[in-house]
Amino acid sequence: MKERLKSVVLAALLVLTLVLARQIWLAPPPTGNKLIAVADTKFTDAVIGRMMPAAMVVNFGDGAHTKTVQLKNLWPFYRNILKQNFDGKEKVQWEKMAYKDYLKCHDKPSVVFEVAKGTYSDLFKDVYNLHDLKGEIAAIYFSESEGVIFETEEGAMKPDFAVNLSDINKYIRSLEREDNPSYSSLWERYGIQRAVYISDEKPVFESDVVYENDLTNMKSAYKNDLLRRLLKAGIDDLHEIGEEDSTLYVWGQRTVRLYNNGLLDYKDQTEAAKEVMDPAGAVERAFEFVAKNTGTIDDVYLEKLEPITANGGRGYRVVMNHSEKGLPVFPVKGEKIDAIVVELFNNQVKRMTYLYRNKAEEESANTLVEGMAFADVVAMHPEIFGAKEDGYDQLLKPLRRVSLCYLDDGREEKKALVPGYYVLYGERVYLFDALSGAYVGGDRS
16 A cells, blocks of 8 residues: 555655646747746835835914924824725726815815925825825814715825725814924915925924934944945955045955045946846835844935836936934935935846944933924025015915935034925025025935
C-alpha cells in the first residue's frame, strides 16, 4: 500500500514538473511595461495618515466661520466617510452645481477640508476610489443637509447618490462654545466668487520653536550607522573624500555627500530590473526608504508627488516636509525649499536629499507672537499682487490659497522658526515672513 502511494505521489510531481517547465520554457517572453506585473498597491494606514488636508474650515451658519490646522484627530472620521461611501463603487455619476449655490452651502453648518497640494488630488482619488471625478480636487465639503461636495477645477461636484451624515452638527455646536478666530471668504469680503478663507484677525503663532543642524551635532556612531544603512557597507570599507563644504563617501555605485550646512545627498547608480510603478507604490517605497535608513520620520508629512523622466525612463519625485503645531515647515535657505526629496525609478530610490534640520531638544516657553494681517502683506508687494489702489477685489482674483506656516532659515546652526504665510497665487507659490511681511521665497510650483 505504501509503495503504491509513493508511486501516485511521484507521478503527480512528475506531471506538475512538466507543466511548470512548459510554462517557463515555452511561454512567450514578456514585453514592454509587462516585464514585471504591476501589483495592486494599496496605501498602508501609516502613509494614509500622513496624507492629511492642509486645513479645515468650520461653517457655523449665518456667515460665521473659523479655521483649524489641528487635523490629526478630526480627519480620520471624515476619511472613513469617504471610504464607506465611495470605496467599492464601480462608477459614480457626478452632478455639477452652480458655484453660487455651492457658496450658499457654506452658510449652513458644515466643515470643509482644504486640499492645498495639487498632486494630492490624484492620490486622494486612488485612496478613495474617486477616479470618475474630473479636475483637481481643491476642497471637500461635508454637511448633514447637503452630504458630500467636492470642489474641483471643473466646479462644485456632487455624487448622484445621497450621503447621509450625522454628528457633524453636534461637533459644530460644541465648537461654537470655544474662542475661535474669525474667518471670512473672498466672496464675503470682496465679491470674488471663491470659497477661499482669510482670517479677520491677525494670526497668532508660537515663536519659540527652535530648529538646528543635526548633521553638525550628530554623534560619530550614529553618523557611521547612517552611512552603513545607506551604502550597505561598513565605514572602514568606504572611500572618503573631504572637500571644503562637504564630505563625500563612496561605495561602488552608491554615494553619500554630507554637507556642512546639514544637507545629505544620496545617489544610487546601480542598475535595477525594469519594474512598473504606480503613484501609491512610489509613495510607499519613499516613506519606507526614509524610515528604514534615517530613522527620523516623526512629524513628516507628504508635501507632493510629481512624475519625472530621466534617460527615457519614467519615475516619481516624492517630496516631504516637517510640521510643527499642525503647520508645515518650509526651508527657505538658498534653493533648497523642501526638507526631504526622494526620486524613484523602477521602484528603486535613485536619489534622496534630506535636510537634517530638526527641532532642538530644549524646553519651550510657549511664547505667542502676533503676525501681520494678510491684507497688509498684500499691500506691501505691488510687484506681486498689483497696486493697492486697484482694490482687493481685483488684486485677489487669482488667489487660490493662503495658509499659515513656519519658515526655517538655516543660515545659522540653531535658530527659531519664523512664522509665515504660504500663498498660492495663480500658478505660483510665495512664502512671506508673517511678522515683517517680507518675501522670503517661493515659486514652488
